[in-house]
Amino acid sequence: MLAATRVFSRKGYDGARVDEIAREAGLPKANLLYYFKSKKALYRLVIERVLDLWLNALGDIAVDINPAEAIRNYVNRKIHLSRHYPEASRLFAMEVIAGAPVIGGHLVSHLRPWVAEKGQVFKRWQDEGRMAHIDPAHAFFMIWAVTQTYADFEAQIKAVTGASDYDSDIYAATDAVVDALVRGLGLADAPAKGQKQNKAAVVIN
Amino acid sequence: MLAATRVFSRKGYDGARVDEIAREAGLPKANLLYYFKSKKALYRLVIERVLDLWLNALGDIAVDINPAEAIRNYVNRKIHLSRHYPEASRLFAMEVIAGAPVIGGHLVSHLRPWVAEKGQVFKRWQDEGRMAHIDPAHAFFMIWAVTQTYADFEAQIKAVTGASDYDSDIYAATDAVVDALVRGLGLADAPAKGQKQNKAAVVIN
DNA sequence: CGCAGATTTGACCATTTGGTCAGTAGCGGG
DNA sequence: CCCGCTACTGACCAAATGGTCAAATCTGCG
Numbered sequence: 128m129l130a131a132t133r134v135f136s137r138k139g140y141d142g143a144r145v146d147e148i149a150r151e152a153g154l155p156k157a158n159l160l161y162y163f164k165s166k167k168a169l170y171r172l173v174i175e176r177v178l179d180l181w182l183n184a185l186g187d188i189a190v191d192i193n194p195a196e197a198i199r200n201y202v203n204r205k206i207h208l209s210r211h212y213p214e215a216s217r218l219f220a221m222e223v224i225a226g227a228p229v230i231g232g233h234l235v236s237h238l239r240p241w242v243a244e245k246g247q248v249f250k251r252w253q254d255e256g257r258m259a260h261i262d263p264a265h266a267f268f269m270i271w272a273v274t275q276t277y278a279d280f281e282a283q284i285k286a287v288t289g290a291s292d293y294d295s296d297i298y299a300a301t302d303a304v305v306d307a308l309v310r311g312l313g314l315a316d317a318p319a320k321g322q323k324q325n326k327a328a329v330v331i332n
Numbered sequence: 333m334l335a336a337t338r339v340f341s342r343k344g345y346d347g348a349r350v351d352e353i354a355r356e357a358g359l360p361k362a363n364l365l366y367y368f369k370s371k372k373a374l375y376r377l378v379i380e381r382v383l384d385l386w387l388n389a390l391g392d393i394a395v396d397i398n399p400a401e402a403i404r405n406y407v408n409r410k411i412h413l414s415r416h417y418p419e420a421s422r423l424f425a426m427e428v429i430a431g432a433p434v435i436g437g438h439l440v441s442h443l444r445p446w447v448a449e450k451g452q453v454f455k456r457w458q459d460e461g462r463m464a465h466i467d468p469a470h471a472f473f474m475i476w477a478v479t480q481t482y483a484d485f486e487a488q489i490k491a492v493t494g495a496s497d498y499d500s501d502i503y504a505a506t507d508a509v510v511d512a513l514v515r516g517l518g519l520a521d522a523p524a525k526g527q528k529q530n531k532a533a534v535v536i537n
Numbered sequence: 538c539g540c541a542g543a544t545t546t547g548a549c550c551a552t553t554t555g556g557t558c559a560g561t562a563g564c565g566g567g
Numbered sequence: 568c569c570c571g572c573t574a575c576t577g578a579c580c581a582a583a584t585g586g587t588c589a590a591a592t593c594t595g596c597g
Contacts, residue, residue, distance in 0.1 A: 157576055
């Protein structure tokens, strides 16, 4: 299962060889196909598990604390995920890029309501002047884009920065990125005193 | 060539069938292989052309105008590209996710110096207090992540928003995202009066 | 026209790959 | 020890696929 995630994420669905997955899992191909009916079935299981991981591990966005803090938490958790399971992240990315043929339905049935619900919180914050006016869904797209890029485009980032130790070198720099994200979304540290008074309070240096 | 880009971007290298590319190009497979020695050679050509498009079409980041304006231009151009050539964007993404086996060298030899050079501009802006202090390379990663997400994760965005007309529905919302990006990077509209005086001047509403 | 070289193409081939199957090994209970 | 059942596996197969090739067709030119 882990082996499958690794191989699929490295080669994509078509590029992955059942035999390679089996070898990586340390058992004969026939045995692998004894447990999982087919390559496609295995892929489906793996990708659904990844999506679950994504949705569950992220948990909620705290409503009770201030927006900046809440989003900072969420983003950091997301980055933590990407850092800890880069293969999962990449696998998910490939699936979506290919048009989400397998998890398209799940995205509609699970992710969509999730976004709709959390979006309500954003809306409230925006009404209270504690968050910039951005379509909540797009705020998520921004957050996801930025957090996933460190897992998905690792090769590019490595090439550009020449980081020798990706994990420590790169993720050390993400704090500033999280700041930028929070600032960009215009999140207030504390409840605003009045409507629209929002002054992008985060100090820059 | 266009056909190849389309098919490769839809299926990935391994998923793409030479025969399908040929059919999409409206000529027999044998003829396609007469022009391009092999599938791999064709892929290499296509992906290199995409990278060129990326690097060239983006052109420069204007130094003479104010930072906010300059980056806004750059980001808008990038979004325009993603919007106009989503297949190219996705193809590039898949290549990088797979570890950039083909264009890894190009990234180091072309993209890296490009970033280093443009990064100097960012550094200057930062020293002048006209931009938040973020490692310039990471500022680019942020920008790229956000702009590419609209092409690469189209399937996800569609699933979440339920947009019926992706092109117009979605790209209409990107203005707010560009704003957030500019705000997040702490870009000043006009030259700051003094060092470190930066107050994330962009008003939020 | 006639020829030489380039272009085009259907037929074909070697290899790879997902998946099957018949048979073997392990194992719990009687 | 044996029976029945599940887990496991090497050998095998049909289909798909990248690539080749020889023959056909086209094109420019003397």
